[in-house]
Each structure stands twice: as C-alpha cells, then as structure tokens.
Amino acid sequence: MGSLTLIGAGLAAAGAAIGAGIGNGLVISKMLEGMARQPELSGQLRTNMFIGVGLIEAVPIIAIVISFLLVFQ
Numbered sequence: 001m002g003s004l005t006l007i008g009a010g011l012a013a014a015g016a017a018i019g020a021g022i023g024n025g026l027v028i029s030k031m032l033e034g035m036a037r038q039p040e041l042s043g044q045l046r047t048n049m050f051i052g053v054g055l056i057e058a059v060p061i062i063a064i065v066i067s068f069l070l071v072f073q
Contacts (some may be wrong), residue, residue: 005070006070006071008067008070009029009068012067013064013065013067014017015063016059016060016063016064017060018054018059019060020057024053024056024057026047028053031045031048
C-alpha cells in the first residue's frame with residue numbers, strides 16, 4: 001500500500017468531518033433564526049432541520065467508508 005493511498009484516505013476523512021461540521025452549523029443556525037422570527041413554526045422547522053442534518057451526515061459516512069476501502073484495499 002502506497003503512502004499516497006493513506007494521504008488520500010486521510011484527506012477524505014478530514015474533508016468529510018469539516019464539511020459536515022460546517023453544514024450542520026449552517027442548518028442549525030438558520031433553523032434557530034427562523035424560530036426566532038416565527039415561533040409558531042418551530043415544530044415544522046425542527047422537523048425539517050432533523051431531516052436536513054440527517055442528509056448532511058450521510059455524505060461524511062460515505063466518505064469514511066470510501067477512505068476505509070482505500071486503506072484496507
């Protein structure tokens with residue numbers, strides 16, 4: 001196994017973690033902003049936020065699986 005494979009796996013894992021953190025932060029901050037502006041929609045906003053966070057978290061999980069496939073190839 002080459003060292004470039006390990007570097008690629010590390011970059012995939014790091015990019016996934018950073019991207020998920022930024023994405024989750026943006027989604028949650030916008031949900032809180034929407035709840036502050038329209039408190040009567042807080043239940044609907046919270047439900048949509050959980051769906052969005054779940055979709056955002058799917059991408060880093062796939063990236064981690066790909067990095068494991070690169071390492072244990």
